[in-house]
Amino acid sequence: MWGRNVYDSISKFLQFQLTVNVVAVIVAFTGACITQDSPLKAVQMLWVNLIMDTFASLALATEPPSESLLLRRPYGRNKPLISRTMMKNILGHAVYQLTIIFTLLFAGEKFFDIDSGRNTPLHSPPSEHYTIVFNTFVMMQLFNEINARKIHGERNVFDAIFRNPIFCTVVLGTFAAQILIVEFGGKPFSCSGLTLSQWLWCIFIGVGELLWGQVRAGLMTPPPLYISKPTSPNGNI
Template sequence: LLFFLQPPEKEGGLPRHVGNKTECALLGFLLDLKRDYQDVRNEIPEEKLHKVYTFNSVRKSMSTVLKNSDGSFRIFSKGASEIVLKKCFKILSADGEPKVFRPRDRDDIVKTVIEPMASEGLRTICLAFRDFPAGEPEPEWDNENDIVTGLTCIAVVGIEDPVRPEVPDAIKKCQRAGITVRMVTGDNINTARAIALKCGILNPGEDFLCLEGKDFNRRIRNEKGEIEQERIDKIWPKLRVLARSSPTDKHTLVKGIIDSTIFDQRQVVAVTGDGTNDGPALKKADVGFAMGIAGTDVAKEASDIILTDDNFTSIVKAVMWGRNVYDSISKFLQFQLTVNVVAVIVAFTGACITQDSPLKAVQMLWVNLIMDTLASLALATEPPTEALLLRKPYGRNKPLISRTMMKNILGHAFYQLVVVFTLLFAGEKIFDIDSGRNAPLHAPPSEHYTIVFNTFVMMQLFNEINARKIHGERNVFEGIFNNAIFCTIVLGTFVVQVSNLLLTLETLTN
């Protein structure tokens, strides 16, 4: 069997669950009743099970048929409490005797047991059985609806899925980042609402919708039973919890949000899932997250990203890293375009006016090395920060070069061109040196053009620091020492450039 309990890692701790958490919780309950489930498994091994009706997301239950030694059969069934209870005609009393279970009794259990448990975030599961006497003809086991009926209720148990301590904070970060978190579950709507409140998906005072699958389908379909996009558009913006849903409902919601046109930008939808039935929704979503531990192979194949720790906080990290990669590309583009604009204009204008390019081929190669290889490495290694989650997502059609970036590129380019052209055409007067213009071919480097080149390179070096910020931030040095690679490249480039300058000056002096 795929689920069992292991001893706790620390003395006094809780047993470790291996496999399906619901099954393990029931096994733990059995141990609390001083009954060893392993003895039952040894007595009735899996190969002796006469018939198994596996869990189905439509009927929300599963059942197992056992054949007794006297030729009789007994079926055990468990599933969503309000659904299984409707199939129960009897209930065990406190002394273990079956008694009649009327609809009025069922309503009382729903109000006094199931709803209070669900409001506290517990998933309620009904345990029931039915006997088939030996003297009667053997039932048609393939006809499940006739088999799983007339049950005797044993108990209703409440199972808590404890919210991990880090999840509420992670959901708040998503909401601050402009990401709306929705819960689509097969649980009771009261259970789902309680868990959503604990997680922070629902906040008191907000205008939101919590629907069950049946109500959701009733609202989105017309008289012919066809899904209409206009009807979905009236629901999904406020929808936060969809309970007692089927895999089809999940896929319908994802498709409806993606196809919606009520906003200027098309919505980007990410879906998490671990079951085989989640495959269609994971495939349809823009980004599918599958659980690496609890997820099935079908879910992993349909997804784009696998969470190896099954932790919601990993999704927040993925968002942060995704935004960081996008920003790193933008930073490099801002730097690259500034350098290219200045280099091209200086080389072209200088060649037209002075008949010789101020920047020689070898110098341009060195500048390109700074621009392409080293700068891309420096700017691409900026570590992600929490500040990335304080802004709204970029739109799908947003240009890679924003208005702020364009202002930075043109502003820096204008500043650099003014400085370079001032040095090029008036540098000899400012520094009282010989002009480097109109020098013969293959002439040694002049002091004039050495100043022009080194000034140009230093401006690119400091512009690399400016390029770290692309959203109009004023402090370009913020967090600069958190990136050791960036500091090493900038410092290394500066040292190499200064060393080259000293060698050039020594040549000029000699």
């Protein structure tokens, strides 16, 4: 049971980390090529990396084991660490996040009726536009962290979530820290304070990660994972 739980914890972290990495690299590179400036600034990327590496590993690696793990079909000796279902989740959530980020980057100022942050002079004050892009990106990672708790296409991503107080503390603590960074980070974090409606839109788009995760789970038809009785196969976990 512990062996399977450790294996699953590593897979959960990889699923979450690779999604963040794919999106962050594409956004930073594409944004720098098109607008001559990355929409995610250096200090913001450091904060995202802190969420992705330290906090996420702490949250996803502390899921307690359960007896249901023994009812699951065992992993084979040669099974890849990143399964086909995980790869579909990584690519599926990356597509959702990239669609949202690029929409906000190139049309967000019209939707929120604010000044564009693109092609602004060097050393200019932080813009609301790019702050919304950054804040939405972090909100999507927070809610996708909940999606990452399941790696086999399960629908109920909230199952036994309160059995892991560390996970809940990390998510709530990261959200509180994000509020402080956006509202009081100022120039060091390249952030400008947002209005309540702008915050609600960022959170709403982040919650869309959970809805998109349900759509993804409904489209996938993973192979049966569970059997009728516990197993202890030699060489498999």
